Amino acid sequence: METRTRGEVVVAVADGVLMLDVAGPAQVWHWAGRRVRFASPDGRPARTDIGAPLGVDCALAEVDSKIDTLVVPGYPPEEMVSPPLVRAVRELARNARRIASVCTGAFVLAEAGLLDGRRATTHWMACAELAQRFPSVSVEPDAIYVRDGDVITSAGVTAGIDMALALVEADDGQEAALDIARHLVVFLRRPGGQSQFSVRESVRTARTGVVRTVLDAVAADPSADHSLAAMAERGSVSGRHLTRLFRRQTGLSPARYVEQIRVEAAKALLVSGDDGVATVARRCGFGSEESMRRSFVKLLGVAPTEYRGRFRANAG
Template sequence: MTSRVNPQQPSGTAPVVPAHRVVVLLFEGLQLMDVTGPLDVYTAANEYGAHYVTSTVSPDGGPVTTTAGLRLVPDLSLDEVDFPVDTLVIPGRPDWWAAVADTALVAGITRLADRARTVASVCAGAFPLAATGLLDGRRAATHWRLADDLAARYPKVEVDSDAIFVRDGRFITSAGISAGIDLTLSLVESDLGPDIARKAAKFLVVFMARPGGQSQFSVRQSPRHPAHSVLRQVLDQVAADPAADHGLPALAARAGVSSRHLTRLFRTETGGTAAQYVERIRVEAAQALLEAGDDALDTVARRSGFGSEETLRRAFRRRLGVSPGIYRDRFRTTRPHGTRED
């Protein structure tokens, strides 16, 4: 499973860029796509001038069986890794408790991480990585269904249950399965710039690339189903027409309750304020408009309820960590890089 150099590169010439050594750790019971997703991204990047050299490694050099029943044969054993590692990728297994109970695996991750410039985990791979203690005091992501388990098992880790991926220093951790592709595209962009990452994403027919701060799921699905009928009515109204007047007084008047009572309902049932929920709905509406068309940013701002381009930009920075223009460029992979100023 070793990557190949760009096939368009003439034989006998020097690589376009220096070799970047990637090690993907294999172990029993891992999730198959946690491995193949990142490997396919690196292979695609090599088609466009990258020089990633990937090696798969298992603790004893023997084959492992994935959750899909497919056996993977590694290139090396862990003890045979005698070279500097630029990026270490740690996949996950759904029964994460078996991974963290494997002391040899955790010790192997510690040894590899010590020599790696960047350490990445996919989905439940955050658990054996956290077991090393290397994530203590750091932010980390995992699949949303496992976030509470990760926080409970490793209270020194600051778990982000919403983000697709999180980078903290040389550690980058991602949510479930396909988020490993987003994570790896982000690593390619950090290594070689957005052009090669964008081309790799287009080759794979995936978005380039969901920002790490983007939610794992729609904001409409994130609050638990409200028990109070008044709040259900309010949430439905906001989702149905994000551009309407959804200030607290207007929401309360339409619901027939006081602003103070509505505020208590939001706090109790969503854990936030009405303004926070409205902003999240409007950001999601703006995302859909940016992904689907070429409307000017002031038009997107008006149609999604922000009113002004500057308000839209501030909300995107706060919620997603990127500007609306950059967000559109990342999702509209057929657009040449740099054609939109933001």
């Protein structure tokens, strides 16, 4: 397809980088007419997770121009945070209009202090660890990607393509992004709010009986009373202790888990049924239609009616 040059994207790579985390987003930006450069901490080729060498254009410290987007792909658990990469990314971020991560690249951004006080996501299997290691980061395990100001983090592997398409759409408009999506044979958008994995599954590793009991009760009946007091009483602990257990084992507060479960239930009803939005809100435990709308906008970036229209259309 025809491309046009504008802006510059720098992909920061080091040994162990996940090949698909690099290739997918880079292809999107290349077709969007961006100059894509690969840079490593020492300027040497990087060894990808599958063993193939990845050539680079320069060392990260040698990138001296103002860049449009700095991208940090993911790494396997044993190579997740390389100190030289963290230092280089921290420095280079000062010259970037925006910073993006794919999959566990969020750990590099967090270690560099670039996620402090921000909302973020990563691969669903690593969300709890991200929340535990970096308590100043508000981790959103149910998101495909999260945009907080000039920092964008995406979930695992192919979610990097979704994120790159969303940024192209924001820069160049829907038609430009749609054209690239057609060439990639993917949907233009699984929006940031389209779940990367069911919230019920993403917290399935909760270990204590207290947390497991509360999780199961909320998932079984989203419309019931799930105030902190009610959940604490159900688990026979104080609200403060329950909150600590929740954050430690799931990366979420009890209230956030309840909200996500209710939104997940509402999403299913909106796509599969014909009940009005107010009825869906009531069936899923929201106090009002407006309350559900606020939760949808906050977690998904779209209103319930827009979500219904978009995903019912895609399903058809």
